[in-house]
Amino acid sequence: MEGNVVREGKTKILYKEKPGELIMEFKDSITAMNGRLKETIPGKGEVCSKITEIIFSHLEKNGVNTHFISRVSEKKLRVKELEMYPIEVVCRNIAFGSLLKRLPLRSGEELKRPVIEFYYKSDELGDPMLNEDHLAILGVSESEIKEIRGTTLKTNELLKELFRNAGLKLVDFKLEFGKYKSNILIGDEFSPDNFRAWLENRPVDKDLFRMGEGRDTVIKAYLEVLKRLEKVVN
Ligand code: TMP
Numbered sequence: 001m002e003g004n005v006v007r008e009g010k011t012k013i014l015y016k017e018k019p020g021e022l023i024m025e026f027k028d029s030i031t032a033m034n035g036r037l038k039e040t041i042p043g044k045g046e047v048c049s050k051i052t053e054i055i056f057s058h059l060e061k062n063g064v065n066t067h068f069i070s071r072v073s074e075k076k077l078r079v080k081e082l083e084m085y086p087i088e089v090v091c092r093n094i095a096f097g098s099l100l101k102r103l104p105l106r107s108g109e110e111l112k113r114p115v116i117e118f119y120y121k122s123d124e125l126g127d128p129m130l131n132e133d134h135l136a137i138l139g140v141s142e143s144e145i146k147e148i149r150g151t152t153l154k155t156n157e158l159l160k161e162l163f164r165n166a167g168l169k170l171v172d173f174k175l176e177f178g179k180y181k182s183n184i185l186i187g188d189e190f191s192p193d194n195f196r197a198w199l200e201n202r203p204v205d206k207d208l209f210r211m212g213e214g215r216d217t218v219i220k221a222y223l224e225v226l227k228r229l230e231k232v233v234n
Pocket of ligand 1: 088090096097098099127172173174193194195196
């Protein structure tokens, strides 16, 4: 066993293994609308853990630091224990999702430049969007914001290319960051639960679940993403 449960969220469990390290277990659950929509999809945890491993390994190989250390088993990854920032960082290449509520853009339109947004992780407050003054109140300094923005943009460039090579369009994604021995690393996961990707302009990500598609359609799409990414990194 991996010892004590440190935290259990909607789709993952974190166990403490030894000082400075955690085991991150991916569950087979999928949720949307702040947990109001919930389902179990057998195999989903394994697929999301594999996609996360591929993406984080690719980022590490290209000079972007993440918390990923190694694979433990089908659904479990060993990661560095970070002191997490209480924020979500969204990066967008295409106008879709909640951006359409903020800017007068056509759905699916390519953005002139990537758009980065910060959100406060709070179910209670409904994950509100933050500006840099809000971030300062939360204790994130200007230099930390600058570094997080830079890492997010570099991640975007690397992954846009990787996805393009895999025949996929990277629409947008969410990252989480934390500190490890005074370095800022990417934490959490990178899976179709937290990015949008289109295959011939059709979603192969959690939007399928949000749209009411059944579990077979969802897992098929996630597996398609995994198969395509495996092909381009190997
Ligand atoms: P949005 O268009 O709904 O704001 O989502 C933008 C991207 O961020 C999309 O790829 C989904 C991801 N995301 C999360 O992973 N968690 C969240 O809580 C939210 C709001 C978005």
